[in-house]
Amino acid sequence: MSEHLFNGFEPVSSKQWKQQIQFELKGADYNETLVWESPEGIKVKPFYHNDEFTPTAPTGTKAANFSICQNIFVFDIEKSISRANDTLKRGAESLRFTIENDKTDVEKLLNGIPLKETTVYINLSFLSIDFVKRIDVFAKQKGTTIYIQLDPIGNLAKEGNWFGGMQKDIDTLNTIAIACSNINFLSVDGSLYQNAGANIVQQIAYTVAHANEYFNSIATINKPIVLQVAVGTNYFFEIAKLRTLRKLFRLIANEYNHTEGCHIIATPSKRNKTLYDYNVNMLRTTTECMSAILGGANAITNLPYDALYHKDNEFGDRIARNQLLVLKHESYFDKVDNPADGAYYIEELTQQMAEKALAIFKDIEANGGFxxxxxxxxxxxxIQESATKEQELFDSGKEVLLGTNKYPNKNDRMSGELELYPFVKKDPRKTLITPIIEKRLAEQIEQERLNGEDKNGC
Structure with a gap:
């Protein structure tokens, strides 16, 4: 019966749909009324049809296998080991340690966790050949996969300085590439561009151009490069962003005979998170994690709802982790590998993003490189131009953050809750370049509200 269910209906072409829509508009212009343009210049139609769709190659991602990753800042080794094992018992599947001191007993740290079942990322805030060699030896002895996140260019972009100087940093990476064959040692922090206000096409282009500098500078890259990505709230656009990023990375990498691909770690954006009505942050991070999964991220580290103003705490981490657990095991996001493939809208977004980002990339290369x-x-x-345009949309109320510039709770008080400073920190120092500064949309309005609390003695 199901085979003949729709036999009585004639197929409807996209032309017929447009004619019917035009009729319903009663003379209003179709393009002006229903086709809208994103900040990236991408035109979004009201519907997509298979007679206007050109099939593309499958992305080949393993969305069903995405890993729930827990961030852990390493200060006290014993406490870090305890926290790592606790989070693994509570549902985390991979761990990302941030280490700021080359005196850290990394072997003790790694020996304290079950490496056979756990993928480990180590984010280093310094550049040391000897420290990386120690991890490489450990990885060989244990036969485990470890991703080292080293990104001197990212440090330059964010802090304004190299770790030790341009040539010294590049020479160090080349030495590591030759001496350390048991680890993945290279990373690109594309989250910086998103959190600073770059539009989606810029984020893709700058991340790929950033990676291209490493291809040009390092003689041997025979492991996947880790791409760290921040995911915003534009649901379908963010799905397409990750797909486009992987597609363009593959295109550029092939020019260098690099066949290992990229490994994407995604985390929700900080740019749209708010201090007031902070529980709405959970709604934002949920959709952002969904976009990351459907876009094909390899690992996802969720952002706790209170990360702006609270230090790391068990409750915030547990809620953030449970959001991913619900998506994976109760919403069945672990059942399909390439769920976005063949979706006309997402495929069209991917194609437009790829064309526009590639044009920016080519312009960067034609004008001296990244x-x-x-x-x-x-x-x-x-980036500042894009950030300013978005800030103007927020300030005018056209871009809405519920609870902040729309339906704010005037009785909400936060001045007594701040364990962390939630705004841009001014740190005057000598830099080689002007650093790219991350800034949230709600900062000015939040500062005004906090000042009002202080004046009212609340």
Missing amino acids: LHQLKDGTIQRK
Whole structure:
């Protein structure tokens, strides 16, 4: 019966749909009324039809196998080991340790966790050949996969300085590439561009151009490069962003005979998170994690709802982790590998993003490359232009953050809750370039509200 269910219905072409829509509009212009343009210049139609769709190659991602990752800042080794094992028991599947001191007993740290069942990422805030070699020896002895997140160019972009100087940092990476064959040692922090206000196409182009500088500078890259990505709230656009990023990375990497691909770690954006009505942050991070999964991220580290103003705490971490557990095991996001493949809207977004991001990438390369444009301030200026446009939309109420610039709770008080400073920190120092500064949309309005609390003695 089901085979003949729709036999009585004639197929409807996209042309017929448009004619019917035009009729319903009663003379209003179709393009002006229903086709809208994103900040990236992407035109979004009211519907997509298979007679206008050109099939593309499958993405080949393993969305069903995405890993729930827990961030752990390492200060006290014993406490870090205890926290790591506790989070693994509570549902985490991989761990990302942030280490700021090359005196850290990394072997003791790694020996304290079940490595056979756990993927480990180690984010280093310094550049040390000897420290990385120690991890490489450990990985060989244990036969385990470890991703080291080293990104000197990312440090330059964010802090304004290299770790030890351009040539020294590049030489160090080349030495590590030759001496350390048992670990993945290279990372690109694309989350910086999103959190600073770059639009989606810029984020893709800058991340790929950033990676291209490593291809140009490092003689041997025979492991996947880790791409760290921040995911915003534009649901379908963010799905397409990750797909496009993987597609363009593959295109560029093939030019260098790099066949290992990229490994994407996604985390929700900080840019749209708020201090007031902070529980709404959970809704934002849920949709952002969904976009990351459907876009094909390898690992996802959720952002706790109170991360802006609270230090790391068990409750915030547990809620963030449970959001991913619900998505994976109760919403069945672990059942399909390439769920976005063949979706006309997402495929069209992916294609438009790829074309526009590739054009920006080519322009960067034609004008001296990513590092050159960082040094002359072009990248910073372009990001600031996009950030300013988005800030104007927020300030005018056209871009809405519920509980902040729309339906705020005037009785909400936060001045007594701040364990962390939630705004841009001013740290005057000598830098080689102007750093790219991360800034949230709600900062100014939140500062005004906090000042009002202080004046009222609340």
